[in-house]
Amino acid sequence: MSALLSVDNVSKRFRGLVAVDRLGFTVPEGSIYAVIGPNGAGKTTLFNMIAGVHAPDGGEIKFAGERIDGLTPDKICRRGIGRTFQIVRPFPGLTVEDNVIVGALLHRHDVADARTHAHEVLRRLDLYDKRAQRASSLTLPDRKRLEVARALATGPKLLLLDEVMAGLRPTETDRMVAILRTLNAETGLTILLIEHVMRAVMALASQIVVMHHGAEIAQGAPADVVRDPAVIHSYLGAEDV
Amino acid sequence: MPLDLYLNVAIGGVLTGLVYGLMALGLSVIFGVVRVVNFAHGEMMTMAMYVVITLFAALHLDPLVLLVPIAVAMFGFGYLVQASLINPFITRPEHSQFLLLVAIATIIVNVLLIIYGPDAQNVQVAYAFDSYQIGKVIIDATKLYAGIAAIVVAAALFCFFQYTRLGTAIRACADNYTGAQVVGLDVKHLYALTFGLGAACVGAAGTILLLIFDVTPSAGPAYTLLAFVIVITGGLGSMPGALVGGVLIGFTEAMAGLLFTPSAKSMFSFAILVLVLLLRPQGIMGRRLA
Amino acid sequence: MIARLTEGLTARALVLMGALLVLALAAPMFAGDYLLTVLILIFYFAYTGQAWNIMMGFAGQLSLGHALYVGIGAYAAASLFVHFGVAPWLGLLVGAPLAALAGAFIGYLAFRFRVGGVYFAILTIAVAEFARVGFDHFTWVNASSGLFLPVKQYSGNDLWHLRGQPVMFYYLLLAATVAALIGCRLLLTSRIGYFWLAIREDEEAARAAGIDTFHYKMLAVVISAAMTSFAGVIYAFYYNNLFPEQVFHISRSIEIILAPIVGGIGTLFGPILGAFILTGLAETLTGALNAVGVDIPGVKQIFYGICLLAVILALPDGVWPWLSQRLGLKGRGS
Numbered sequence: 001m002s003a004l005l006s007v008d009n010v011s012k013r014f015r016g017l018v019a020v021d022r023l024g025f026t027v028p029e030g031s032i033y034a035v036i037g038p039n040g041a042g043k044t045t046l047f048n049m050i051a052g053v054h055a056p057d058g059g060e061i062k063f064a065g066e067r068i069d070g071l072t073p074d075k076i077c078r079r080g081i082g083r084t085f086q087i088v089r090p091f092p093g094l095t096v097e098d099n100v101i102v103g104a105l106l107h108r109h110d111v112a113d114a115r116t117h118a119h120e121v122l123r124r125l126d127l128y129d130k131r132a133q134r135a136s137s138l139t140l141p142d143r144k145r146l147e148v149a150r151a152l153a154t155g156p157k158l159l160l161l162d163e164v165m166a167g168l169r170p171t172e173t174d175r176m177v178a179i180l181r182t183l184n185a186e187t188g189l190t191i192l193l194i195e196h197v198m199r200a201v202m203a204l205a206s207q208i209v210v211m212h213h214g215a216e217i218a219q220g221a222p223a224d225v226v227r228d229p230a231v232i233h234s235y236l237g238a239e240d241v
Numbered sequence: 242m243p244l245d246l247y248l249n250v251a252i253g254g255v256l257t258g259l260v261y262g263l264m265a266l267g268l269s270v271i272f273g274v275v276r277v278v279n280f281a282h283g284e285m286m287t288m289a290m291y292v293v294i295t296l297f298a299a300l301h302l303d304p305l306v307l308l309v310p311i312a313v314a315m316f317g318f319g320y321l322v323q324a325s326l327i328n329p330f331i332t333r334p335e336h337s338q339f340l341l342l343v344a345i346a347t348i349i350v351n352v353l354l355i356i357y358g359p360d361a362q363n364v365q366v367a368y369a370f371d372s373y374q375i376g377k378v379i380i381d382a383t384k385l386y387a388g389i390a391a392i393v394v395a396a397a398l399f400c401f402f403q404y405t406r407l408g409t410a411i412r413a414c415a416d417n418y419t420g421a422q423v424v425g426l427d428v429k430h431l432y433a434l435t436f437g438l439g440a441a442c443v444g445a446a447g448t449i450l451l452l453i454f455d456v457t458p459s460a461g462p463a464y465t466l467l468a469f470v471i472v473i474t475g476g477l478g479s480m481p482g483a484l485v486g487g488v489l490i491g492f493t494e495a496m497a498g499l500l501f502t503p504s505a506k507s508m509f510s511f512a513i514l515v516l517v518l519l520l521r522p523q524g525i526m527g528r529r530l531a
Numbered sequence: 532m533i534a535r536l537t538e539g540l541t542a543r544a545l546v547l548m549g550a551l552l553v554l555a556l557a558a559p560m561f562a563g564d565y566l567l568t569v570l571i572l573i574f575y576f577a578y579t580g581q582a583w584n585i586m587m588g589f590a591g592q593l594s595l596g597h598a599l600y601v602g603i604g605a606y607a608a609a610s611l612f613v614h615f616g617v618a619p620w621l622g623l624l625v626g627a628p629l630a631a632l633a634g635a636f637i638g639y640l641a642f643r644f645r646v647g648g649v650y651f652a653i654l655t656i657a658v659a660e661f662a663r664v665g666f667d668h669f670t671w672v673n674a675s676s677g678l679f680l681p682v683k684q685y686s687g688n689d690l691w692h693l694r695g696q697p698v699m700f701y702y703l704l705l706a707a708t709v710a711a712l713i714g715c716r717l718l719l720t721s722r723i724g725y726f727w728l729a730i731r732e733d734e735e736a737a738r739a740a741g742i743d744t745f746h747y748k749m750l751a752v753v754i755s756a757a758m759t760s761f762a763g764v765i766y767a768f769y770y771n772n773l774f775p776e777q778v779f780h781i782s783r784s785i786e787i788i789l790a791p792i793v794g795g796i797g798t799l800f801g802p803i804l805g806a807f808i809l810t811g812l813a814e815t816l817t818g819a820l821n822a823v824g825v826d827i828p829g830v831k832q833i834f835y836g837i838c839l840l841a842v843i844l845a846l847p848d849g850v851w852p853w854l855s856q857r858l859g860l861k862g863r864g865s
Binding site: 051072073074075077078082083085090091092093098101102103105106109110111114150151154 | 720721722725726728729731732733735736737738739740741742743744
């Protein structure tokens with residue numbers, strides 16, 4: 001499996017604060033990776049750099065073999081990276097259907113065509129029945145799925161999910177996990193998630209990257225990472241003995 | 242043309258610019274804290290100016306004497322407007338806020354038009370034609386007093402924000418709305434206070450400006466635009482920037498009036514706006530935009 | 532295309548629209564001279580409001596200087612006619628691109644810096660002001676003395692040179708309004724329209740969905756500006772005189788935005804409904820005041836200001852959404 005995304009020695013400072021410190025990892029095509037770490041570890045900054053909101057101060061980000069660091073968010077989306085936001089941002093005044101059509105129109109010029117594709121995506125995300133509702137009237141779990149649907153409609157090769165499970169009850173979490181797993185299995189979509197909800201991480205990820213204070217402190221298979229003393233230390237503090 | 246003439250006009254322009262700066266300071270304060278774009282800024286100023294004219298005609302009080310009462314009255318007006326009309330709009334989309342203030346501005350301008358008519362009016366102070374001479378340089382008394390008054394008021398405002406508890410509280414609001422609420426600051430009250438301060442600033446500026454210029458109802462929108470040009474040039478959110486911008490614009494307008502034709506001087510302010518937006522959009526003293 | 536135009540509209544709505552159209556076509560036969568001039572004004576504001584609505588209602592960019600584009604269209608066509616006898620329709624071919632260029636200039640300055648709508652709004656005011664002062668010194672168009680078109684008694688209506696009876700202008704503006712309505716509907720239901728709505732709703736999210744927001748915002752500005760310049764051409768040839776002080780004045784810009792705001796920003800029928808309500812009421816007001824012998828300049832403007840205030844405070848989405856709900860006309864995309 002070739003590396004779809006490669007983050008190489010990437011750093012980002014905000015005036016005095018080092019948000020991301022020489023981070024590096026590669027995500028093979030077709031896999032699901034998770035980035036975890038305590039709050040303030042730099043996870044969203046990392047995402048924002050991949051998605052083009054910030055440019056890294058050092059290092060390179062490559063997607064499908066080409067450098068994307070420093071490109072604008074819309075160019076990066078057109079290259080094949082879709083993203084969701086930590087605080088959900090659907091288009092509130094538009095219907096569920098129209099939200100996804102916007103995404104589908106990225107690579108399609110015909111509205112009818114886009115609508116058909118949008119319907120497919122909505123069915124996958126269990127939102128087809130709500131397609132005529134205004135996005136602002138949806139519950140939080142539905143809005144999260146809507147954001148995923150919109151990002152998915154743009155036809156990405158890599159999907160960046162920023163804490164997409166936050167605020168969901170266990171049953172809803174399981175539903176989302178099932179959708180993502182099916183997506184990955186059926187279409188080969190590569191997924192990179194930031195997550196706090198370990199239930200979802202353990203169920204989905206084949207590899208985990210742990211961040212703390214902007215740097216990587218562990219990387220590996222889920223079972224190994226959760227037993228790593230450095231990881232436990234970063235979440236719980238050192239053991240006293 | 243002789244160098245003296247240039248120097249005289251330039252100094253006159255700088256002094257006038259200080260008053261412009263005071264006007265823009267009010268706008269900067271309002272925007273910096275309340276985050277409301279006051280499209281009625283110039284109109285509020287002309288309103289204050291007409292009040293001064295009426296009082297001057299009735300009581301023959303020098304504008305500089307009326308400065309404090311007008312500022313206080315405008316403070317009250319600003320506080321009321323913010324508390325009653327604008328506060329509910331803080332959470333509304335930006336364009337709703339703009340349009341609210343555009344509506345208020347339109348009403349003010351036309352009420353003034355109906356009451357006072359379209360012709361220019363002014364105050365004739367006793368020292369209207371006096372001047373001071375330093376070497377070859379001649380400085381109009383009116384402009385000199387205006388400049389000094391503007392500096393005094395601006396300095397008072399700076400001190401307020403820097404050294405008083407209330408001023409610090411307001412600055413806290415500007416930095417972090419939620420944080421300020423969390424530590425128990427009555428943000429709505431502070432917003433209204435700030436708008437009132439901005440209005441007081443503009444009232445003071447207008448009073449002082451009457452020493453130099455006359456006023457028509459249609460001057461309102463022109464001054465609003467000028468205030469914005471100054472604030473954008475000096476840096477949105479920077480108080481010293483407002484003064485610097487004001488002086489720059491005052492100077493440019495004066496020189497443009499001398500070198501070209503006076504009626505076209507606003508075109509030069511506009512040219513500066515375009516230059517600033519092209520080359521340094523955060524303004525002379527503004528912080529770099531994200 | 533018919534399907535795209537009528538999709539989502541209830542049968543009720545279509546019948547109502549048809550009836551209104553017939554009424555509008557027949558109006559000159561029943562309306563007196565005064566009423567005809569009011570109707571002309573109404574459709575003028577319906578058309579310009581529709582054009583402004585593209586920038587604001589669709590793409591979310593607040594323009595407070597739309598008089599600039601009216602002025603450019605007006606002066607381009609009028610001056611070419613006065614100096615060279617060029618027909619206004621050809622003058623439009625000069626005026627519209629110039630207006631589009633002005634819009635593009637403003638858009639470029641404001642949009643590439645990713646700062647809020649403030650900068651754009653201020654810029655629109657500033658450029659219109661610049662034009663006002665500039666044209667006041669522009670001798671080729673007679674500067675502040677005003678540009679006058681030769682007026683003779685016309686036996687017939689010359690559509691090519693736009694010389695003729697008010698009736699001709701009425702039908703012209705009616706046709707323009709209908710065309711604008713159809714055009715906007717087509718735009719809204721197209722890919723461009725979806726992207727505009729996305730940008731209006733949440734620009735950053737739109738970017739994350741792959742939309743080149745700068746490009747589409749510029750498109751909205753340019754289209755809106757060019758459309759508005761046509762109204763300027765009609766303005767010039769209807770009134771037969773142009774003064775920079777009036778044409779480019781900020782009051783004109785505010786008049787343009789009133790109809791769509793009162794009617795409903797972002798809706799298709801909002802500008803038309805708003806024009807009827809606002810101009811109808813304003814003319815009634817001045818008519819009533821004149822009848823009692825009161826003729827104060829500024830009263831109409833205060834009325835406009837109060838209307839604006841009332842709509843912003845009470846019915847921020849405008850009258851049309853409320854009305855269409857009441858009448859049961861709600862379908863998709865009206």
